[in-house]
Amino acid sequence: MDEMRRCPYCDEEIRAEAIRCRHCRSRLSAFDPGAWYRDRPDRRVAGVAAAVAQALAVPVAAARFGFIVLTVFHLVGVVAYVALWLLVPFRPGDEPPFARVVGVVRRCAAELRDAFKPRRQRGPGSGPHGDVPANHVTC
Numbered sequence: 001m002d003e004m005r006r007c008p009y010c011d012e013e014i015r016a017e018a019i020r021c022r023h024c025r026s027r028l029s030a031f032d033p034g035a036w037y038r039d040r041p042d043r044r045v046a047g048v049a050a051a052v053a054q055a056l057a058v059p060v061a062a063a064r065f066g067f068i069v070l071t072v073f074h075l076v077g078v079v080a081y082v083a084l085w086l087l088v089p090f091r092p093g094d095e096p097p098f099a100r101v102v103g104v105v106r107r108c109a110a111e112l113r114d115a116f117k118p119r120r121q122r123g124p125g126s127g128p129h130g131d132v133p134a135n136h137v138t139c
């Protein structure tokens with residue numbers, strides 16, 4: 001049996017993980033970043049509409065319809081879909097695609113910075129023998 005709790009608005013018993021009370025239709029929880037991911041059973045393409053539907057506590061069909069309607073207005077729906085695809089992680093705990101790209105760029109920038117640093121400013125441990133070529137970049 002699922003865990004139950006009481007709705008703070010109507011005092012009826014509801015499931016603990018409910019985000020909307022089935023008795024009074026009150027929205028119960030604020031946005032939960034842990035539930036913000038795209039790999040859901042009702043996803044069709046990238047899972048963006050399914051993630052938005054979950055976050056806004058609306059049916060997936062309504063989220064898809066919203067993206068289609070926004071696409072009619074200067075392709076806002078397509079831009080929002082791509083932006084959310086970049087920002088919403090695929091699985092809970094994953095990095096979003098945008099964060100992965102930023103991480104790779106940061107690592108490359110740090111390696112380039114180290115590669116072009118004058119040799120005397122490098123600390124100990126810059127290489128096993130301290131003789132890494134100045135233009136040695138691994139990414």
Ligand SMILES: [Zn+2]
Nearest residue numbers: 007010021024
């Ligand atoms: Zn209620």
